[in-house]
Amino acid sequence: MKTAHPIKLIAAVTTLALTVSLSSCGGKPEAQSPSNSSPNPQANSSVTRPTESPRASAIAPDKTETDKPNSSSTSPDKTQSWTSNPVPDSEEPSSGSPSSVEPPSEAPQSAPAPQEEPRQQANGEVPVRPIDSLPPQAGARMGNIQYLSSETTPNAAIEQAIIQDVGDRTTAQQVRYYYDRIDLNGDGNSEALVYLNGSYTCGSGGCTLLVLEPQGQNFQIVSSMTLVNSPVIVSSERTDGWNDLIIKVEGGGAQPHYARLQYGTSGTSGYPGNPSTAPEVNSTINGTAVITDEITPSGGIAIQ
Numbered sequence: 001m002k003t004a005h006p007i008k009l010i011a012a013v014t015t016l017a018l019t020v021s022l023s024s025c026g027g028k029p030e031a032q033s034p035s036n037s038s039p040n041p042q043a044n045s046s047v048t049r050p051t052e053s054p055r056a057s058a059i060a061p062d063k064t065e066t067d068k069p070n071s072s073s074t075s076p077d078k079t080q081s082w083t084s085n086p087v088p089d090s091e092e093p094s095s096g097s098p099s100s101v102e103p104p105s106e107a108p109q110s111a112p113a114p115q116e117e118p119r120q121q122a123n124g125e126v127p128v129r130p131i132d133s134l135p136p137q138a139g140a141r142m143g144n145i146q147y148l149s150s151e152t153t154p155n156a157a158i159e160q161a162i163i164q165d166v167g168d169r170t171t172a173q174q175v176r177y178y179y180d181r182i183d184l185n186g187d188g189n190s191e192a193l194v195y196l197n198g199s200y201t202c203g204s205g206g207c208t209l210l211v212l213e214p215q216g217q218n219f220q221i222v223s224s225m226t227l228v229n230s231p232v233i234v235s236s237e238r239t240d241g242w243n244d245l246i247i248k249v250e251g252g253g254a255q256p257h258y259a260r261l262q263y264g265t266s267g268t269s270g271y272p273g274n275p276s277t278a279p280e281v282n283s284t285i286n287g288t289a290v291i292t293d294e295i296t297p298s299g300g301i302a303i304q
Contacts, residue, residue: 134231134289137248139282140258145233146288150178150195152301158192159303161212161219166200169303174198176300180290182234185242189214191222195230195291197300203227205252207295211245211271223270225261227252230295235287240264246285247275258285 134142158179163172175198181190192212201208205227212219225247233246242263250256259278266272293299 134233134248138255138257138280140246140280141284143284143286145286147231147292148180148182148288148290150180150291150293150300154301154304155179155192157218158194158212161210161221162194162196162303165208165210165221165224166196171200172303174200176297176302178230178291178293178295178300182288182290184211184234185213186238192219193232193234193290195228195232195295195300197295197297203252205229205250205254205276209247223273225271225273225275227274227276231289231292233258233285233287233289235260235285237287242271243287245271246281246287247278249275252276257281 133147134145136142158177159172162175162177163169166172166175175196177194177196179192179194181192183189184191191214192210194210194212196202196208196210198207203226206229207226209223209225209228209232210221211223211225213222214220227249229248229250235244235246237244239262244263245261246258247261248256249259254276258281259275260281261271261275261278263269263271272278
């Protein structure tokens with residue numbers, strides 16, 4: 001039987017004694033292999049753990065629940081901007097705008113002024129409203145003037161007289177006419193004053209005016225006057241049994257004035273054919289103004 005080598009035995013005993021001595025003193029070996037150390041965190045209670053950072057979901061101490069933004073409310077600045085700068089009609093307000101706040105409504109429009117009812121003519125026609133009243137001119141002043149608008153119903157007998165005056169139907173169809181009926185000679189029958197508007201019958205000084213006297217179912221031409229401006233005033237004064245006609249002369253280089261056209265003073269029956277050669281009016285005018293409508297290229301009555 002072999003026995004242990006004396007030196008090895010002494011070394012083993014010495015190591016054992018050293019280990020027992022260290023354990024009884026609470027110490028530990030100074031060097032240990034990392035592979036033999038245990039990862040248990042409870043093995044050494046004297047090790048200080050690092051301080052954990054606050055969680056991201058925690059609320060800051062100086063911000064309470066009431067400080068949280070509320071998506072359903074609007075800040076005072078936004079309310080002010082809404083009041084001072086309302087959203088245009090083409091834009092929708094943001095979802096954060098309070099439902100109780102409404103953009104300012106448009107200013108109420110003023111009600112239109114009541115319009116004057118058109119006068120009812122004796123023949124049942126309802127004419128269009130007349131233009132503004134006639135102004136004074138030179139020495140002439142307006143006195144008691146009644147204003148009548150032209151009639152609006154086509155009249156076949158008047159159209160035949162127009163065709164006779166201009167020469168043919170084709171030319172007459174280039175003309176639009178305005179007319180009024182009024183008794184000029186006191187016989188109880190209404191004559192017709194017909195104003196012809198068109199490139200064929202008008203110039204810079206005015207248009208053609210026909211004075212027609214009824215003959216049965218037709219009309220006879222009493223006078224055909226050129227360079228006439230509407231309206232035409234049927235004066236309360238008469239010459240040779242017929243009412244004088246007062247016509248404003250202007251345009252074509254003429255000095256604006258009112259002229260008096262008197263029946264039978266031109267050497268023939270009827271009224272003078274050119275108002276610019278008639279005497280100027282320098283007194284107060286009384287009577288009835290006819291064909292007081294605004295004359296336009298598409299106005300009046302077209303000949304069929």
